[in-house]
Structures are given as C-alpha cells and as structure tokens.
Amino acid sequence: MNPIKEKSKSLENSFLPLKKMYPKSYNKKNTSPYTKTRVILMNGTEFESQWFMHQFARHCDEPEILTTLAVVRRQEQQQQKRISCLKPINESILETTIAYEQLAVDLTAVLARHEKDAANIKALNFALLEDFDHLYRYANLLKMDKGEDADILVGKFTEIMPGRPTIAEHRYPSDDVSPHMNAEKADLYSKLVAGTITAAEQQTMNYYMNIAQWYKNDLGRKLYAEIAMIEEAHVTQYESLKDPNLSWLEQWVMHEYCECWLYYSAMQDESVDFIKKIWEEHFKMEVAHLKTAAKLLKKFENKTFESVCGDGEFPKLLKLGGNKEYIRKVLEETIRLTADNTQQIRDFKDIRKIPDDHRYFDYQKFMSGDPEKNPSHIVIQKAIERLGRDYRYQDKEHPVKELRNRECDNTSISRTK
Template sequence: MAFNPLEERGLPLDQQIRSWRELNVEPFDPDAVHPYTRCRVITMNGIEVEALVFSHQFARHTNDKDLQRQLALSRYVDHQQQKVVNWLLPGWSSVLETTIAYEQVATDLTAWVARNEPDPYLKQAYEFGVLEDFDHLYRYSNLYEMIEHRKAEKIVDELTEVIPGRPTRAHHRHPFDNVRDNYDKQTAAAISKLHQLTITSAEQQTLNYYANVGPQYMEPIARQLYQEIGLIEEEHVTHYESLGDGSESWFEKLLLHEYNECYLYYSFFEQEVDPKVKQIWELHLQMEIGQLHAACDLMRRYEDRDPEALLPTELPNVLLFEPNKEYLRHLLATQMDLTTLGTGYVRDQHERFVAMQERLQGDGTPVSDMVIEQHRERFEGADYRSEQAGPYPQEAQDRAEAQWGGL
C-alpha cells in the first residue's frame, strides 16, 4: 500500500525526548555488518546533521521567540536522533575504513538518484558528480592498502567496484563553474526536490568529515590527500546546493527537510537487514512523522498556507542502496572527459579551467596521482582495483588519455 506520512499520526513532538539509556545504542560489528547497512547509517547521519544546521540558520533569521522555541524543541530531538545514528558506527573502525564507506555512499547513492531523477538537467548534475566520487573511492582505497595493508573489498564487498573514475586532478575547477541552474519550485517534481536535498546533505557531511579527520594523520601523503579531496567536496556541495530553488521560504524548506527524513527513514526501514538497526529506523520514522506534523502547523500559522498542497499524497518509490556497476561503467565510457563551464558541461579544457589547474598544480604533481604512483612502486607496478564487471572499459581509458593525459 502507498504510504503517506501526512495521514499517519506518528509520535507527537512533545513526547520524543529520550533518556541517556535509550540513546546508548550498541554499535554494529564492522566485520559482520552488511556494507549497505553501514551506508544507510552514514547517509542518515548526514541527513540529521543537515537538519540541525538548517534549523540553527532558520532560528538565526527570526526574532520570533515562539518560533525559536518550536525550532529548538524539534532541533533537540533531531540532535538525539543524530547521536543514535552516528553512534552506531564502531569506534574500532579506522578513519580510512569509514572514509571508504563514505565514498561508497557517495557512489551508490548518487548513482541511484541519477538513474531515478526525472529532470534531465538535474540527472546530468548527478551523473557528472558521481564519476568524481567514484575516483575518490579508488584513491582512498589505494591509500588504505599502502597505510593499513588491507583491501577495500573488506569494506565495500563486491557491491561496488573500485576502479578509476574521472581523474581527481581534473576535478579542480574555478568556483564560478561549480554553480548550476536551480530547479523551479513551482514546476519541479517532489522527488527532484528530495533528491537534491538528500545528495546535498550527504556531500556536506563528507566535506565536514574530511575537514575534521584529515589533520589526524601523521603520514604526509594521507594528510595531503584529505586536503585535496576535501577541497573537491566543497566544490560538490556548491554544485548540488545550487540546484535548489533559493526562493523557497524558510517554512517551505523546513517542510521539505521533514518530509525527506520521513521518506528516507521509511525507505531504509523497508530494506534494512539488521534487526536492531531496523528498529531504530522504525522509531525515527514515527518521530519524523510527528516532526512533519509540527512543521505543517508552523506553515499554517506563519504563512497561512496549506502544507498538504505542497507535498505528495504518498511517498515516492523507496530509495535503494544497490549495485550500480553497469550504470557507472556506461558513465565512464561516455562522460569521462566532461568538465563544467558556467552552468553547463563541455568537453574542452577552457581558459578558466586551465588557469585554475595552473594555479593549484603548476608547481608539482597532485597528491591524488602520487598515491597511485607510490602504490605502484610498492606493489610491483600495480594499483589497487576491485573489478567484478570485467576489464576496465577501453572507451573510458581512451577518453581519459585524450582529455586528461591518462589515469
């Protein structure tokens, strides 16, 4: 049956604050957990952090104390939810292991969204970005074997391939060329708005994670790789956040945040294989339904608008974590040589792109290339790859050679 969170009662907001005992969840076992359970946990942590950041910004843009109090209550509950979700991650996983999981999230989540996005312009934005996250997975996986002497398939299993994407050195663009056209809030499909908010939240969380953990390494090459890819994550957040319609009111955006959380918790509850984690998704779904109702009440009160008129009458098809190997190989073969110019995409290294490359990399080799070079030096001329769908596509190799000088 179709699921409409607006028709569900959920857990009333004033009943949602929990005790320390309830928040003290047991982390999953990194050696036994399904890789996509880990991905769902990382995704929902990013979604909850975005909810917190948005709520704080909303509160800073009003002097209405009643509204600030309502936002504070909902935000405190979101903070408890974020703590539960993020504390499912085990403390004995290394930073690099979690990093590789973050890039598996970015790869398979963005690929699924691209496959299911109805708007051609938005679809292209996700297809462009996912080839870069795909390459980041490859770079970090090579670093992982060099530093920790382990292979990334221990983390991603055979669900996600580890092979080169668009070379990381080609991701450094002038900031002007990271700003995209936005969807129109009046005509955009509801699922397009949810996709944009989901991917922006996930990329923002990755940006924050790399900014915090990068300096913790002693190895210079690890510190430099987090610095380089961290700058690209800033580009990605700009790329995805600019797809949203900035004319949406604060209350419209609040409504979208709450509805999106309902959508994702419902989606993940439907597919979760870990019983304990599944219970958390179910509880948080009921809590988000209550928070959605509270957001609807705020819109009625402050904007005298019907929130139901802005939202779908039922949730879209569930968002799935699943392998995207064939789709990604198709993108490798057809879009490896793309870059951006203004709000569009081109196959030429234009003047602004070249100038940015010279400014950043004119005095040496980017560390993303050094990681692969050093891996090949240590492992008999071989880089680390996990290929399940056959040899690396020749079309991708040819495009990389022609545009970027190789992989």
C-alpha cells in the same frame, strides 16, 4: 505511504533519554556495507537538519517559531548522536572513508537512475565519476597503509578503479553553481533527490574537513585535504539545485518530509534488526516534526503541507545497492566533461572543446601546479612502486581505454586537451 497521515507521538514526548542515545554498534566484520552506508547517510541527514534549523533561527524573530525550532532541533541532535555511535570503535578512519565513498557512488548512481529531470541527472552523473575516483584513491591508500583490500569492505558490490582523475576536478568555483529548479513545477522525487544528495555530500565534506589532521602520515593528510575541496564543490553544485525562492517554513517542511522518506526507505531495506528498530523509532519522531512544521506553515503563511509536498504520498523509495553497469556507461560517455558556467546557463562540456583561455586552465595551473606533486596522483604512484601496479577491483576491463594502464596514473585525461 503519506507521513502526514501517520500516527505519531506528540512533539513533547519525542525526546530520547541519554541511555538510548548510545546504542549497540554494528559489527564491522559481518555487517552489510549498505547498512554502513545507510548509517552515514542518516547521520548526514540529521546534521543537515541541525544546521538548517540553526540558520533558520538566525533569520527569524517570531518567538513561537524560535522556541519550536529549539525543541525539534534538540531531538534531531539526539537522533544524530545515536546514529553516529552505531559506528564501532574498532572501525578505522580509512575503513569509514571507504564506506563514505561507496555511499557517494551508489547513492548518486541510484538517484540518477530513477531521476526524470535532465538537469539533475547531468549534475548527478558529473559528480558520480569524481566520487568514484575518490574511492579508488582512498582504496590505494588503504592497501598501502593497512594492507587491507577495499573490495572486501564494499562487499564487491562496487567496482574500484579510476574515474575522472581527482587532479582534473579542481575547477574555478563559479563553474560549480547550478541553475535551481522551480519548486512549484518540479517533481517531488527531484526535490527529494536535491535534499538527499546535498546532505550526503555535505556530510562527506565535513568528515574530511575534520578528520584530515588525525591521519597518521603526511600523504594521507594531504589526500584528505585535496578531496575535501572537491566535496565542497559537490555541495556547491547540489545545494544550488534547490529552489531558493521557498520560504524558510516551506523549506523546513521539505526537510522534515525528506527525513521521513529516508527513514521509511531505510526501514524497508535494513537487514540488522536492532538498527531497523532505530530507523522505525526515528521515522515516528520525524512524523511528529513534519506535522509541527506543517502547522506553523499554515499558521504563519496560510500555506498547506500539500502546497509543498503535493498529495504527500512517497515517491519511489530509496534502495541502496550496486550500480556497476550504470557507472560503466557514465564513465564511457562522460569521462572528459568539465563544468562551464561562463555562458548564460551552466552546462557540462568536453574538456577538449572549451576555449584555451577558459578559466579552468588558469585555476588548474594555480591549484595543481606540477601534477607529479599532487597528493591524489602521488598516492597512486607510490602504490604502483610498492605493489607493482595500482590496487583495483573490477569485473572486467575498464571502459575507458586511457585508464586501463595499471602501472601509470593518467593525469591528462579530463584535464588537458
């Protein structure tokens, strides 16, 4: 499949009327968790597209590009509103949050499993264990506040147990900046990975930034605020993987190509008929957007679509699903890693082997202070007090010995020597 060769409507005929922007919502009780996660992913993809084009417009003085951006951007807005309303009214903040974290976990894992670039794999695996822990913390909040079992929401496709403890994830911001890829040499799949995971993590960050104040109690508000800071760190890591040397027009072409790839992937995998039709319609809209961006790239920079996207044939499509054994392997092998950017190139190091005067420890002391007062720790301690032990869903014993105790939250592993 090469989207640039597909037939599409003209850009002028790709607008959506208001009546199509408010679709039927999915049924939260009988809809696959991966339909829910796809909705979140495509919502985030459209949000990223929006803000990329707004930033492009603020750095451009060419009237033809500006007016075309305005048209495409409005259509992307319509797509985003339509996707956003697929979420039903009766799905709670926390239920949606569980879907966000399941997406973060299984999307990251499946991208890493098929990635070939070693630096990208390391970055994905590193953040994977942190989102995995977020799922566990929110699941315990859900159990306490709503009496709901998160394993039902994730369809038992994703285990729920501790990852790298959230308290250990507060790093000095500079250590989250990754070395960027070389777009001329990078595999097309690697470029799509960077674009996709950046959009997904950014969507999670934005959701938590905006939803924290609406939660019904102080502990929940504090937990959202804390985890939102980690999601910002993840966005920093992932966006820095992208090659900043691409021109704005080249980046625009890659954005549109990535959207085409994601919608086409969603079309192949979707089990809900009326949602599949939305993915199909949006794919056709994105083909029109891609062709438009490619024409402007040729006109203003004399560069071809192929110079950005190679032959244009889609690499392996994205298929969301469970990754239990892969995650267990990453947990066992990398749980104690932290990020270090104090040398010439960023790397991930065992917390027990970094110098005692590393800035990680000072930042930890400043941010977390007394671990007993840390929201992500308190939520587990309160769950243990109320339930007798923490809430988990796991198929077998935790692969990390230090994280097997269900009556005590470990705040030392990955954080202290």
